[in-house]
Amino acid sequence: MTQHTMKSFPMGGIHPQDHKLSADQAITSLPVTETVSVFFSQHIGAPATPLIKPGDQVKTGQLIAESAGFISANIHSPVTGTVVKFEEVMDASGYKKTAAVIKVADDEWEDGIDLTPDLKTDIPADPDLIRQKVQKAGIVGLGGATFPTHVKLGVPSGKAAEVLLVNGVECEPYLTADHRLMLEKGREILVGIRIALAALGLKKAIIGIENNKPDAIKYLQSLLTGEDPISIQALKVRYPQGGERQLVKALTGREIPPPPRGLPIDVGAVVLNVATCKAIYDAVQKNKPLIERVITVTGCSIQKPSNFLARIGVPIQSLIDAAGGLPEQTGKVISGGPMMGKSLASLDCPVTKGTGGIVVFDAEVARRQDMMDCIRCGKCVSVCPLGLEPYLLAALVERNMLDRAEAEKITNCCECACCTYTCPSSRSLLDYIRLGKTAVLKAMRERQQK
């Protein structure tokens, strides 16, 4: 299939240089640091309720905080050791959140966790059992949104799921964690997908992979038989194809109703990331909770761009050290991909379930250009995958005209940053839009409460 005829989403999008420097680097385990800090809130929804207190001994994989509500997730200890204290620890954006600081002594796993590498293919038939196991293991969406997965595996009443879409797109430049995982843990991912299918009672799953990962497409294809419920769809390389809305459109041709209300389930789709499918496999087949994840550490000046299997709670500094240290000319360290990630305020902040990559940029490249006036070229309009008018939204927010911004559907914005990327006047369009979006959503909630 050529790029021309390949499936993709219909509107907007960009194609930044992909710089997948670590694509050939096999996943390696990152050594655990002396102490780890585990946040009680690493997911969307209510923070988990702590079950431990300072002074307690914990084992690797032990439940240390319990899900507090329907949309919340369990947290497990990523190490064996002593809980030193509960402390307010700086998160990636520099604000403080409560975390348990654990002094590492050993790596003794909780009983009942299967650590053998053997592939277990027999799938439990009971959907409730699967959901229970997934919930117990504290699995959240590993694509970055960290939405509790057990909620996704239960279809709300009145809605019907038709197809499971598996997100192996990895459209962010630089990141290769999902790519490597597909190559190295392809079999486990496929079993994970079959488990998710069983939980949802579905007969069809499509894995969407961008065409810049032909080896992953070929490998996964080779694991599938002719009449498999799972199929693979190569997608045209285009950012933000990994966005839920864009992926559903690309793979099924269906359009999710506009946010903030619309979800993939409204058009009969459930979307899971490949890493989440691997975590589902670990939870259901091996009783292994989510305490580690694959993280890409990369950047043009980084000595050894790598993919690490890192425990939750280790400081980001340790990841960078393992990749050859922080280059002298570093300007910014981004947590997440370069398009949607956030610049870190401090390298001491710990890895969370949502950390997918660490990208290091040189000062020269990272510095933002001075903002100039909008020249009404309309580039931002043509790249917006949601058909919004970013220049207008930004101008409205700048002038505090939030009513008008709401009417112009500012809440539809998925914050993909295509507009800011493409702007020839280097205007920080997304910053303004995000500000306005937060304010409008707050106003909408207040109106609803009345």
Add this chain to the structure above:
Amino acid sequence: MSMTLLFTILTLCLIGIFAAIILYIIAQKFKVEEDPRIDAVEEVLPSANCGACGYPGCRAFAEACIKADSLEGLFCVPGGNECMAQVAHLLGHEAVAQDPKIAVVRCNGTVENRAHVTQYDGVKTCAICAQTYSGETACAYGCLGLGDCETVCPFDAIHIDVKTQLPVVDEDKCTACGKCVTACPKQIIELRKRGPKGRRVWISCINHDKGGAARKACQAACIGCGKCVKECPFDAIVLENNLAYIDFEKCKLCRKCVAVCPTGAIHEIHFPPRPVKSQETTGGPSTAVSEG
């Protein structure tokens, strides 16, 4: 020729007179009866349209004053007691006096006190900086110094000091309208009582971190040691979440707390300079503590 001219002028005059009559009739028929007192009250108000009263502009406030049975709950902050007395006189109500207030900046994280650990190169507004991250310094609570308060002030009463990178309130111009209070994403600015002769005592910090962490981020931070709470003879200071707060309703301006604060987080303003003798006694408590 002249006939044509005359005819044209006459026709135009007739049309004009006809239109005027119609407009007069319509104006009489659809006349909006407006209370003349609205204009009178609006005349007295400062016309800043700042919205501090809670109404969209001075005219809306004037209308609200006229509709209300008493002036309770209605107060023009920039106009102050004088203006409200005039309004009360016009409407025959009793004026409800309020203590004059002023915006107070509760951060002393000057460039010297607070080291910058990162550099922000995004849009130069506090609102966007605060949503991006906690700011250039290690203190996640303090002033960002990008001047949203300055931009929003309708009275030109607050400015960012170039040296300290902190906002400074112009005492003469500030009317306590509260626009800066809502504009500040870190909630640093508070409206406090102006005090007799403008004398005020307040804690110039809102850092809720534990003492060590707060001090590490900023030399002038409140470390929550509680010395001021113990010292205060009027129970005006409360310590909550590692941060002391002075209740300006209870504070009698004795300044004992200022003397004991180990980090200088408590500020006083417009007091006469302390006599030399009392300065020695300010050194007293700290030595007493080190002995104990």
